[in-house]
Amino acid sequence: xxxxxxxxxxxxxxxxxxxxxxxxxxxxxxxxxxxxxxxxxxxxxxxxxxxxxxxxxxxxxxxxxxxxxxxxxxxxxxxxxxxxxxxxxxxxxxxxxxxxxxxxxxxxxxxxxxxxxxxxxxxxxxxxxxxxxxxxxxxxxxxxxxxxxxxxxxxxxxxxxxxxxxxxxxxxxxxxxxxxxxxxxxxxxxxxxxxxxxxxxxxxxxxxxxxxxxxxxxxxxxxxxxxxxxxxxxxxxxxxxxxxxxxxxxxxxxxxxxxxxxxxxxxxxxxxxxxxxxxxxxxxxxx
Amino acid sequence: xxxxxxxxxxxxxxxxxxxxxxxxxxxxxxxxxxxxxxxxxxxxxxxxxxxxxxxxxxxxxxxxxxxxxxxxxxxxxxxxxxxxxxxxxxxxxxxxxxxxxxxxxxxxxxxxxxxxxxxxxxxxxxxxxxxxxxxxxxxxxxxxxxxxxxxxxxxxxxxxxxxxxxxxxxxxxxxxxxxxxxxxxxxxxxxxxxxxxxxxxxxxxxxxxxxxxxxxxxxxxxxxxxxxxxxxxxxxxxxxxxxxxxxxxxxxxxxxxxxxxxxxxxxxxxxxxxxxxxxxxxxxxxx
Numbered sequence: 001x002x003x004x005x006x007x008x009x010x011x012x013x014x015x016x017x018x019x020x021x022x023x024x025x026x027x028x029x030x031x032x033x034x035x036x037x038x039x040x041x042x043x044x045x046x047x048x049x050x051x052x053x054x055x056x057x058x059x060x061x062x063x064x065x066x067x068x069x070x071x072x073x074x075x076x077x078x079x080x081x082x083x084x085x086x087x088x089x090x091x092x093x094x095x096x097x098x099x100x101x102x103x104x105x106x107x108x109x110x111x112x113x114x115x116x117x118x119x120x121x122x123x124x125x126x127x128x129x130x131x132x133x134x135x136x137x138x139x140x141x142x143x144x145x146x147x148x149x150x151x152x153x154x155x156x157x158x159x160x161x162x163x164x165x166x167x168x169x170x171x172x173x174x175x176x177x178x179x180x181x182x183x184x185x186x187x188x189x190x191x192x193x194x195x196x197x198x199x200x201x202x203x204x205x206x207x208x209x210x211x212x213x214x215x216x217x218x219x220x221x222x223x224x225x226x227x228x229x230x231x232x233x234x235x236x237x238x239x240x241x242x243x244x245x246x247x248x249x250x251x252x253x254x255x256x257x258x259x260x261x262x263x264x265x266x267x268x269x270x271x272x273x274x275x276x277x278x279x280x281x282x283x284x285x286x287x
Numbered sequence: 288x289x290x291x292x293x294x295x296x297x298x299x300x301x302x303x304x305x306x307x308x309x310x311x312x313x314x315x316x317x318x319x320x321x322x323x324x325x326x327x328x329x330x331x332x333x334x335x336x337x338x339x340x341x342x343x344x345x346x347x348x349x350x351x352x353x354x355x356x357x358x359x360x361x362x363x364x365x366x367x368x369x370x371x372x373x374x375x376x377x378x379x380x381x382x383x384x385x386x387x388x389x390x391x392x393x394x395x396x397x398x399x400x401x402x403x404x405x406x407x408x409x410x411x412x413x414x415x416x417x418x419x420x421x422x423x424x425x426x427x428x429x430x431x432x433x434x435x436x437x438x439x440x441x442x443x444x445x446x447x448x449x450x451x452x453x454x455x456x457x458x459x460x461x462x463x464x465x466x467x468x469x470x471x472x473x474x475x476x477x478x479x480x481x482x483x484x485x486x487x488x489x490x491x492x493x494x495x496x497x498x499x500x501x502x503x504x505x506x507x508x509x510x511x512x513x514x515x516x517x518x519x520x521x522x523x524x525x526x527x528x529x530x531x532x533x534x535x536x537x538x539x540x541x542x543x544x545x546x547x548x549x550x551x552x553x554x555x556x557x558x559x560x561x562x563x564x565x566x567x568x569x570x571x572x573x574x
Contacts, residue, residue, distance in 0.1 A: 005308055007308070017309065017310035017329065017330045017331045018307070018308065018309050018310070018331045018332070019307075019308045020305070020306075020307065020308070021292055021294070021305065021306045021307070021308045022304065022305050023304035023305070042304065043304050044304045044305045045305070061484075063569075064567070197348075197510065197512055198512070221510070223484065223508070223510065223516070223517060223518035223567070224517075225484055225485070225516035225517055225518060229510070229512035229517060230510060230511075230512055230516060230517015230518060231510035231512060231517060264568060264572070265568055266567070266568050266569045266572070267567040267568060267569060268567070268568070269565075269567070269568055271564070271565035271566070272565045272566075272567060274562065274565070275561070275562035275563070275564070275565025276562070276565070277558070277562070278556075278558035278559045278561070278562025278563070279558070279559075280351070280510070280553070280554040280555070280556070280559060281551060281552055281553050281554060281555070281556050282350075282553045282554060285551070285553070
């Protein structure tokens with residue numbers, strides 16, 4: 001029997017004095033060229049993927065993160081989604097949810113090949129769709145990959161880890177500007193944007209940088225039990241389409257079509273679509 | 288230096304294999320006639336009140352629980368709120384938020400005198416309003432207290448601990464029926480209703496029992512970092528007034544008046560009022 005504790009860092013929790021503790025039956029450790037990967041087998045959370053000491057995904061609650069990084073933006077399109085770029089997301093969960101919107105092509109740009117290998121082998125329910133023929137996996141630096149691309153993507157999704165280690169460059173304004181250029185004229189950008197409770201300053205910085213680049217910026221929230229504080233955020237940057245501007249009747253119809261075709265979703269629904277954009281006062285008030 | 292870990296119980300986490308870990312500088316333990324009380328001094332959370340091993344309130348995130356157990360129901364009244372009954376809530380945070388709505392009288396019925404004493408001494412920012420002249424504290428069993436009361440309260444708020452130990456009787460249909468009787472014809476009942484993620488069955492049972500008693504039943508959610516999974520719920524049982532039926536313009540006006548008078552709230556706002564009632568699909572689907 002093993003006890004794994006992730007002690008949270010972040011400005012409110014600088015001293016690593018708070019964390020999530022999980023009992024594990026087994027742990028495998030791999031040192032990749034980019035990070036330390038840990039795979040835990042647990043009773044409460046199923047298999048758990050940990051990168052550099054931070055829980056990335058668990059079989060039990062991964063559906064929340066993966067549905068919520070995809071559907072609020074994807075359901076904002078009332079036309080077909082053709083081309084999607086995912087940066088990070090090597091576990092494949094984001095790909096699985098994006099494919100429910102029937103895009104023609106999904107490019108997944110993951111820097112660490114080992115993450116994809118481990119996910120395919122150990123987390124088939126999450127990674128299974130990585131072998132779909134519409135999916136093209138490129139093992140390279142997402143920051144470099146997006147440079148120079150022009151108006152080709154409907155959606156760009158940044159499914160990255162904390163702004164330390166390999167993901168640091170994915171939190172910067174010039175990266176967001178390159179993503180803006182790479183999007184079609186009605187394209188939408190989404191990034192996970194950390195915990196507004198545990199990493200309040202990082203969250204606000206992401207929103208502020210995106211506001212400099214995109215005419216429409218919309219942060220939203222989801223409950224993710226295994227992430228610091230459980231209060232997690234994503235932020236949409238959009239050129240023209242507003243997720244809060246989708247008429248409920250149109251959204252209801254799209255949602256019904258998708259769930260009839262792909263099966264029920266486990267977290268997202270039309271009420272969540274609008275409700276997730278309600279942000280508690282303290283988030284943008286705290287210094 | 289001390290490390291405190293609350294290992295969560297609950298059907299998804301039956302084996303106490305998951306928990307929150309907090310580093311403390313100091314801990315005081317008191318055995319009351321009803322429960323074991325622990326007061327921690329911590330760096331991340333300020334002072335933390337723990338009952339029978341479960342975190343009840345922390346100076347850092349208590350505002351979320353206390354605002355959210357009060358305001359969604361209290362802002363559903365467009366008339367004045369006269370008389371409020373709080374069952375449990377010995378730390379005083381719920382009283383503090385209720386008083387912002389200018390009731391004539393608040394009765395707090397707490398079974399454990401020691402909780403009130405410790406809160407007054409150690410947590411003045413939470414407990415300070417317990418000495419307000421409109422507040423009457425009764426140290427007795429809330430279950431018994433409410434029996435036989437008829438149509439006298441505008442609001443009944445059940446601010447109780449988990450359904451083990453002294454709070455068990457506050458999760459039962461006959462208690463809800465007595466509360467129904469004790470409410471005025473447009474009165475509203477609210478109870479905290481556990482984590483829909485970590486204690487899914489308990490949460491659903493509360494909602495189901497309330498549905499048997501009240502014509503309008505509305506569960507809603509809030510992010511509470513120090514409670515199991517961070518995904519917490521409250522449930523409103525109402526005779527006539529629907530929190531989702533308050534017109535946004537009326538709510539906006541009431542909210543503005545209250546915050547101008549009492550100072551800004553830190554979590555609740557009109558968007559949260561409506562958004563909190565959006566519930567992820569899995570909550571009522573899981574068995």
